[in-house]
Amino acid sequence: MASAVPLCFLLNEVTRTLLRMLLKFFVCILLLSVAARAQTTPTVAFTFDDLPAHGPLAPGQARRDVVNSILATLKAENMPPSYGFVNAFRLDHHPYQIEILQAWHAAGQPLGNHTYSHEELDGRNAAWYIRDIAANEALLQKIDSTGDWHWFRYPYLEEGDTPEKRTAVRDWLKQHDYKIAEVSMTFDDYRWNDAYGRCNDRHDRRSIAVLHDTYLAAADEYITRSRSLSQALYGRDIPYVLLLHVGSFDAKMLPELIALFRSRGFQFVSLPVAESDPVYATDPGGALKGGGTMQELLAQSRGVHVPEDIASFQQVDEICQSPATARSHSHLN
Numbered sequence: 001m002a003s004a005v006p007l008c009f010l011l012n013e014v015t016r017t018l019l020r021m022l023l024k025f026f027v028c029i030l031l032l033s034v035a036a037r038a039q040t041t042p043t044v045a046f047t048f049d050d051l052p053a054h055g056p057l058a059p060g061q062a063r064r065d066v067v068n069s070i071l072a073t074l075k076a077e078n079m080p081p082s083y084g085f086v087n088a089f090r091l092d093h094h095p096y097q098i099e100i101l102q103a104w105h106a107a108g109q110p111l112g113n114h115t116y117s118h119e120e121l122d123g124r125n126a127a128w129y130i131r132d133i134a135a136n137e138a139l140l141q142k143i144d145s146t147g148d149w150h151w152f153r154y155p156y157l158e159e160g161d162t163p164e165k166r167t168a169v170r171d172w173l174k175q176h177d178y179k180i181a182e183v184s185m186t187f188d189d190y191r192w193n194d195a196y197g198r199c200n201d202r203h204d205r206r207s208i209a210v211l212h213d214t215y216l217a218a219a220d221e222y223i224t225r226s227r228s229l230s231q232a233l234y235g236r237d238i239p240y241v242l243l244l245h246v247g248s249f250d251a252k253m254l255p256e257l258i259a260l261f262r263s264r265g266f267q268f269v270s271l272p273v274a275e276s277d278p279v280y281a282t283d284p285g286g287a288l289k290g291g292g293t294m295q296e297l298l299a300q301s302r303g304v305h306v307p308e309d310i311a312s313f314q315q316v317d318e319i320c321q322s323p324a325t326a327r328s329h330s331h332l333n
Contacts, residue, residue, distance in 0.1 A: 042227065042266050044240040045274040046074075046258075047181065048250075049114060049153060051084040052091075052100035055190065055247040056197025067100050069251040071107045077258050080270040083181065084246065085114035085153040088139040101143050110271075111144055112151035112181055113137065121158040122289055126168035133172070151271065153181040157243075157291035166287050181271060182280055182294040184230070186243040187222035188309075189215070191316045193247030198320035207320050214312045215253050216260055221310050223264055229295045232304055239274035 048070065053063050074082055084104050091097055105111060116135040124132075133152065140149040152173055160166025173180060192215045199207045230238050244250050244257075261268070274280075284294050286301035299306045 040237075042237045042240065042264070043269045043274065044185065044242050044261060044266050045269050045271045046079065046082045046242050046244060047153070047183075047271055048082060048084045048244050048246050049155075050118070050245050050247075051086045051104060051111070051114075052097040052246070053094070054245045055193035055249075056200070058196070058200050058248050058252075061248060063094075063097060064100055064103070066248050066251045067104060067246055070246060070254060071104065071109065073251075073254045073258070074109070075107070077255065079258070080268055080273070081108060081110055083110050083112045083151060083271045085112045085151075085181070086136065086140060087114050087116065087118045087155075088136050089117045091139065098139075098143075101139075105144050105147070110147055110151075111140055111149045112153055113140060113149060113178070114153050115155055118155045120156050121154065121165065121169065122161045122291075126160075126165045126172075129165075129169060130172045133169075134176075148272075150176070150178045151181045152178045153183075154291065157183055157186075157293065159288070159291060159297065161287055161289040163287050170283070179275065181241065182275065182284075183241055183243040184238060184294045185222065185226040185240040186293060187218045188313060189219075189243075189250055190245050190247060191313060192249045192253075193245060195316050195319050196247075196249035196252075198322075202320050204320055210319060211249065211316065212253070214316055215249070216256060218310060218312050218316075219257055219260055220264070223261070225307055226293070226295065229299065229304075229306065233295055233298055233302070234279060238279050239269060239277050241271060241274050 052067065057063070057066070073079075084101075086101060101111065113133060113136050115129070115132045117132050119129070119132060121129050160169060170180075192211055195211055196208065199211065226240060227237055230236070230240075244254075258268075280294070284298035284301065286292075286297040288297055288300050292300070292306075296306050298304075
């Protein structure tokens, strides 16, 4: 009987060791499963261009109403902070619009630099363009003296149509501690803001319903397009940065747009979190006339095919169109 005690003790130790090993095994499996799910969960940062005002207004709508609607949706949907990119020239025409920027900042939403004048880099030399970036800083400093507004978004996504111009602007941005807010997903949402203004002028409810459907269809198709291009270029999903505008139709559609991304399995992150991915630290290259997303610039420099724009753009551009009601992309009130 005396020898049975050490034997029992040995068996108990073996059992405990096996249990510990099994526990570690199952913990490892669980962690690997969580990591795999995290890697396959796409993420996106929503960003907004052309603050404090963009595009035509709906009847009876004020500029403040558009931005207040966007801010209310971002809050209701528990979205991460969303950068709004500012053009100060708008205040030259409408000084009251500084209140819109103050409201954006007061709501906990950060601001970034979108140049003073919203001019195309393709049509300017680098020295003029750099001065225009710098001219925007006084307003940003006034609104948000302690915030991280040293994020720069190229108007029209034009990063320079010559290598020399492109390099000069990038070098200045780097020397002045700017980070480039690259765009990796867009569906030309501004087209619907313009069309919405035209259709409202004509009180054309049926056409506005068409705009609703085509807006969501285009967003959905460009989710697939952007992800496919990223797979071709990087072999994986990257954290995406979506370009939107502070337009009247964007504000109207924002809850449904967020719901669409959720239905496609996306989680939402802030711009700095998205662009902490190493791909955003690499210059995509490519002096592409007319501009493009980060993937389009990289594809051009690598000779990778980029899918054509979708056909619904023509439908949107033509809807409710007539000489009497045509509005420009830069229309302000």
